[in-house]
Amino acid sequence: MDLRKNKYLLLASSVGSFALLLTAAVQENFFQEWRSIQKSARTEEGPIRVQLRQVVNPALGISDRCVSCHVSMAPGEQGVVGQNVLRPHPAVFHDPAEFGCTVCHGGQGRATQRADAHGEVEFWPEPMLPREFSQAGCGTCHVAPGTPSQDLYHHAALAFERLDCLACHRVDGRGATLRPNGQGMEGPDLSAAAIRGYDRAWYSGHLKKSAEASAGPWRTSFAPVSDQDLKLLTVFLDTRVGASKWVEAKSVFLSAGCLGCHKVSGVGGDEGPELTRAGLKDPGQLAFGAVPGGRTLKNWMAEHFRSPLAVVASSQMPPVRRSDSEIEMLTFYTLSLRRKDLPGAYLPKDRIRTEKFGERDFAGDGATLFGAFCS
Incomplete structure (x- = not known):
């Protein structure tokens, strides 16, 4: 009797296991979301x-x-x-x-x-990464060398707008449109001028073309600029790496004094934790008791900037007294600190310049240095 009972139990467990496997197989092979998406897809054929x-x-x-x-x-x-x-x-x-x-x-x-x-x-x-911070992924491979302080970055962007360079050039999807009054033209896209390279003698070339033109945008849309504005335009072009929000976020970081206590890629103070790979923190290893919102690294970082001691009980970091938009930018850039080792064939030029030739990944002017280390 016991033997028969055991046989029934074995049969029932086998049937149950088979049913579970069959259900899993059907789910995997017939009801996956990617299958329904592909079934809706079409090509010309x-x-x-x-x-x-x-x-x-x-x-x-x-x-x-x-x-x-x-x-x-x-x-x-x-x-x-x-x-x-x-x-x-x-x-x-x-x-x-x-x-x-x-x-x-x-x-x-x-x-x-x-x-x-x-x-x-x-x-x-x-x-x-959150969709709005997608450019933070650039920090996996790139460093954006020469990034200036927040103020200098802002003034450079304003100069580009004020001098109406967008009349002829497109940047981040804006500009380079023909205008009814004859101004403007479809000039080169400058969104990635720092990556693709640009003619450092562009200004003298522009002056020559403007002097030679008798009409059209070279006469109506271009005029000589001051030496100060020319320097600002150079800063602007040197920060066009195809990820303007990421570079702007880095400029905010370089104005918050973070490097006074934290190292990034071997540069900075020793008082706080190294931040070179801070964007790769494991959310599962962090405490979220004092963090509002979802259990995301973005929320943890933002609240840690606002109230470090509440988020990390042993933290010696002072609260960052910045606006909400600046806190968001600091969070953005810290999330981008996710640098990974790359094979030589995939090492971008900016990483080569900083890692092999010792170029700084931030500007060397006094305002930027003060903001990065002392602010």
């Missing part, structure tokens, strides 16, 4: 093949399946159309089909479900 897609780059250590949903970002599939998630990646310097997604955005690249992929799961150590 018709529907696409529904399959798991990924970007693999062994040199960068990535295997990102994000393109199973964001199909048009996969290699050779830019012609896919459909719902919003299928839109192609905005124009950037790095091809997502080569660099993948997690290098810049964080998240869990091997996941096949949205919450897991975006890192919205408890104890995942590297959640996806």
Whole structure:
């Protein structure tokens, strides 16, 4: 009797296990969100093949399946159309089909479900960066050398606007439009002038073209500028790295005295923790008892700036007396401190300049140095 009972129990457990496995298999192979997204996708030839897609780059250590949903970002599939998630990646310097997604955005690249992929799961150590802070991912590889203080950055941007350089040049999607009065033209896009390089003798060239022109935008949209404004324009151009919000956030950081106590890439004080990889803190290892809002690294950092001792009981850091927008910028830049080691073939020029040739990753003028170390 006991033997028969054991057989029934074994049969029941086997059937139960089989049912669970069958349910999991059906869920995995028929009801995954990425499958329904791909079924809705179309190309000029018709529907696409529904399959798991990924970007693999062994040199960068990535295997990102994000393109199973964001199909048009996969290699050779830019012609896919459909719902919003299928839109192609905005124009950037790095091809997502080569660099993948997690290098810049964080998240869990091997996941096949949205919450897991975006890192919205408890104890995942590297959640996806918030959308509004997406440029913070630039700090994974880049350093933006020569970034000035907040005031100098602000004055340089104002000079570019005041001198109406946008009449002929596009920056971050603005400018370079033909105007009814004959002013303006579609000149070069300067959004990434510091990365792509620009003619350092541009001003003398502009003066010559303006003098030679008898009409048109060279006569109506360009005029000589003062030496001071010329210096400000140089600062502006030297900070155009295709990620203006990130550089602006760095300029705020360089005006808050953070390097007086903290090191970043070997430069700074010893009183506080090193911040070179502060943006890679594991939220699961942090205390959120005094942090309002969700358990995110962004919220933790923002509150830590406002009230360090309440967030970290042993903290000796004084509260940062800044506006909410500046606290957001400080949080933005600190999240961008996520530098990773890269193979030589992928090391960007700005990293080479700072790591191999000793160039500072901030400007050397007195105001910037004071703001970075003493403010």
